[in-house]
Amino acid sequence: xxxxxxxxxxxxxxxxxxxxxxxxxxxxxxxxxxxxxxxxxxxxxxxxxxxxxxxxxxxxxxxxxxxxxxxxxxxxxxxxxxxxxxxxxxxxxxxxxxxxxxxxxxxxxxxxxxxxxxxxxxxxxxxxxxxxxxxxxxxxxxxxxxxxxxxxxxxxxxxxxxxxxxxxxxxxxxxxxxxxxxxxxxxxxxxxxxxxxxxxxxxxxxxxxxxxxxxxxxxxxxxxxxxxxxxxxxxxxxxxxxxxxxxxxxxxxxxxxxxxxxxxxxxxxxxxxxxxxxxxxxxxxxxxxxxxxxxxxxxxxxxxxxxxxxxxxxxxxxxxxxxxxxxxxxxxxxxxxxxx
Amino acid sequence: xxxxxxxxxxxxxxxxxxxxxxxxxxxxxxxxxxxxxxxxxxxxxxxxxxxxxxxxxxxxxxxxxxxxxxxxxxxxxxxxxxxxxxxxxxxxxxxxxxxxxxxxxxxxxxxxxxxxxxxxxxxxxxxxxxxxxxxxxxxxxxxxxxxxxxxxxxxxxxxxxxxxxxxxxxxxxxxxxxxxxxxxxxxxxxxxxxxxxxxxxxxx
Numbered sequence: 001x002x003x004x005x006x007x008x009x010x011x012x013x014x015x016x017x018x019x020x021x022x023x024x025x026x027x028x029x030x031x032x033x034x035x036x037x038x039x040x041x042x043x044x045x046x047x048x049x050x051x052x053x054x055x056x057x058x059x060x061x062x063x064x065x066x067x068x069x070x071x072x073x074x075x076x077x078x079x080x081x082x083x084x085x086x087x088x089x090x091x092x093x094x095x096x097x098x099x100x101x102x103x104x105x106x107x108x109x110x111x112x113x114x115x116x117x118x119x120x121x122x123x124x125x126x127x128x129x130x131x132x133x134x135x136x137x138x139x140x141x142x143x144x145x146x147x148x149x150x151x152x153x154x155x156x157x158x159x160x161x162x163x164x165x166x167x168x169x170x171x172x173x174x175x176x177x178x179x180x181x182x183x184x185x186x187x188x189x190x191x192x193x194x195x196x197x198x199x200x201x202x203x204x205x206x207x208x209x210x211x212x213x214x215x216x217x218x219x220x221x222x223x224x225x226x227x228x229x230x231x232x233x234x235x236x237x238x239x240x241x242x243x244x245x246x247x248x249x250x251x252x253x254x255x256x257x258x259x260x261x262x263x264x265x266x267x268x269x270x271x272x273x274x275x276x277x278x279x280x281x282x283x284x285x286x287x288x289x290x291x292x293x294x295x296x297x298x299x300x301x302x303x304x305x306x307x308x309x310x311x312x313x314x315x316x317x318x319x320x321x322x323x324x325x326x327x328x329x330x331x332x333x334x335x336x337x338x339x340x
Numbered sequence: 341x342x343x344x345x346x347x348x349x350x351x352x353x354x355x356x357x358x359x360x361x362x363x364x365x366x367x368x369x370x371x372x373x374x375x376x377x378x379x380x381x382x383x384x385x386x387x388x389x390x391x392x393x394x395x396x397x398x399x400x401x402x403x404x405x406x407x408x409x410x411x412x413x414x415x416x417x418x419x420x421x422x423x424x425x426x427x428x429x430x431x432x433x434x435x436x437x438x439x440x441x442x443x444x445x446x447x448x449x450x451x452x453x454x455x456x457x458x459x460x461x462x463x464x465x466x467x468x469x470x471x472x473x474x475x476x477x478x479x480x481x482x483x484x485x486x487x488x489x490x491x492x493x494x495x496x497x498x499x500x501x502x503x504x505x506x507x508x509x510x511x512x513x514x515x516x517x518x519x520x521x522x523x524x525x526x527x528x529x530x531x532x533x534x535x536x537x538x539x540x541x542x543x544x
Contacts, residue, residue, distance in 0.1 A: 003386035006407045006453050037454065044410070044449045045430050055386075059454055086443075110519020111506070112497065113431060115443045116450070245518035 001047050008059045012066075012190055012224070018058045020192055020220030028212045030126070030142075032219040036060045038082060039117040041109070042125045050135050051126075051143060060222065067224055068118075072097065077228040081120030081188075085176070086111065088119060096339070098228065100182065100235035100254050104175040107239045110246045120223035123177045123187075123203065123278075124215065128248055129159065129170035141167045142211045157314040158248070161322070163276035164310065168211035170276060171248075172204065175239065177278035178254040182270035183232055188225040189217065195224060204277040232256040232268075233338045238329040239272070240321060249273030251322040253329035257288075264288045269305060269330075274322045281305035284326065293334045295327075302326040392452050396421065397465030403452065411447035411455050412436045415462060423463035423492045427521070434520035437493040438462050444500035446519075463492035466499070475499050478537035479530075486524035494520045498534045499541065507538040 009015035015036065022034035035043055035054040038061060046052040060082070067082040072093040079088060088094060089105035109117065131137045131150035139148035151159055151169055159169040177200070180187075185200040203215050217223070235256035241247040252272035258265040267288035269281040284305040291297055302323035309319045392403045394414060403409075403418050412429075415421040415438070424447055427435030431449040438447045439461040447460075466473035475495050478484070485491040497520045501507050506516035513534045514527070522530065 001408045004407065005386050006390070006451070037451070040449050040451065040454065041431055041446075044451065048430060057451075061454060110434065111501065111504070111516050112434060112437055112444050112446045112519045116445050245515050 002050070002053050004047075004054055005056045006059065007056065008062055010062050012063055012222070015058055015060050015063060015222060016190060016192055016220055018056070019222070022056060022219065028214075029217050029219050030212060030214055034058055034219070036222060038121040039084070041113050041117045042121060046126060046133070049133055051133060070094070075230060079119055079226045079228075081223045081225055082118045084115060085109070085117050085119065085122060086114040089114065097231040097233050098179070098183070098235065100179045100232060100237045100256055101176070101228070103237035104179040104254060107237060108175040119176065119226060122174055123180070123223070125174055126214070127170035128173045130155070132170055141207075142170060145210070145212050152312070155314060156312050158250070159312065159315050160276045161274050161309040161311050161315060161318050162271065162279055162306070163206045165207045165209065165211070167209055168207035168276065169312065170207070170211070171273060172275060172277050173248050174278070175237065175249065175252060175272055177204070178252060178270040178272040179237060180226060180228070181278040181280050182235075182254040182256055182268040183228045183230070184268075185226050185228045187223055188227065189221050190224040191218065191221040197227075200226065200278075201280060206277050234259060234333055234336060235268075236329055236332045236336065238325055238332060240325050251318055251325045253322075253326045255326075255329040255333045257330075257333045259293075259334065262292050264291050264293060269301070269326065271305060271322065271326070274309070274318050281326075283307065288330075293330070298327040298330045299323075301330060390453065392456055394419075394452060394455060394460060395458065396460045397462060405452060407451075407453055409452045411438065411440075411450040411452050411460065414452040415447065415460075421462050421464050425489055425492055427490065427493075432521075433490070433493075434497060435490050435493040437496045437520065439496060439500060442500075442503070444497050461496075463496055466495070473499070474540040475502070475533070475537040478533040482529045482533040482536060483526075484529040484533040485522070485526050490520060490522045494522065494530055498530070498537070501534060502538045502541045507534050510535070
């Protein structure tokens, strides 16, 4: 690991100030010389691998006293960005009113990592693309823009089939983000000029021609909270993976439904493990609204969700798998018992 | 170790940043200026060691270490507490699991500097006098290891698993112990050990 200076930020202004000090113009956040340290489960790992090379770490954990609250206010939810994954997953109101959030957190990582990792850090985690994580591969447009993509014609079984470009097919690895994007969450961002709120759907950027730019966050900005409107007691997160626990998704689906008298009034579908960014399947949602659920509808919805999917040599199986995951998640959401 | 300070494509100069940080109102952790007074600040040279006090198994330990040192390396290399094991060193295997403020974490991804002021419990801190902790005894009773390398991490994780209330069924134990890999595959015996120790631990 390269040397870095370590600083502890005792209030948000100081954190923003320290991170901004290192913000050079046109410097993608992922390459910024100063990086915030929260749980460290991505950052320290990638620093050991020499993928991330910050000159300074700004430890923002002291901000947890103000930035880790879990507030369920009847018709909405606010989650502090420094809340730990394990604490949010174990919160009884989240389990009852937002099972898709609780499940997405509980099915991620291990108990140890969930005790460390924060919500803000979780949505900022970097791809698990093995060519990105191994600096002995020269060709990675995310690490070295313009160098090419070793995954494109490499061993790309784990890679994305949606939202890809000819520059990058790295999968967005998280789970929680799919729940957030499905539920129309907002993200609160704290920067030099105070806070701003943006739709969570606008946080991540598809790779396009700049795979090194992963989010719309600027250096010097920190995620301070997430908010979710409404309540979604009829919601599930289904995750298919190579082993039963402690593994990234091959394909996952976040599904939330509002069903009244057998008719689907509102439907949310988001996909994980198959896309380059947290992926909302709006065309699939449109097919569900106003309908009564049956297996045929589930198949059509699943097909719509993957209509634009493009597989490569080793990952085309994700398209077939992903459709089945969507259909099964819908089935589970429709049939789950919901306490009124 | 660093070969090329200042490398990377950002064009950002590391020394310039360090100099620039001198004027900020943060709390840099340096050998010369480890202070809680946020108005006092000094440029930190990352090449210099830092003073850190870690509280390990109930005792304060003063260390003079590289800022890059993880809790795991602080324990093993500086405090000679070699019970916590280094498996993958990337947070994937669980061999380095310790408790920090009673929560299980992987010590290989925790910077020692960031753990200052927190209570670290290692496998060496579990037994009292000549009595093994119930989870240690259960691992012995159930032959819950073969080579033993993952065992300290398994035991620390298992203690937390029980206290979290995640040892109510074999399925729960398997799920909530999945962050600890055992390449000898002693899993059935580990599950049996956790089941045995759980009631005694919950009794207090």
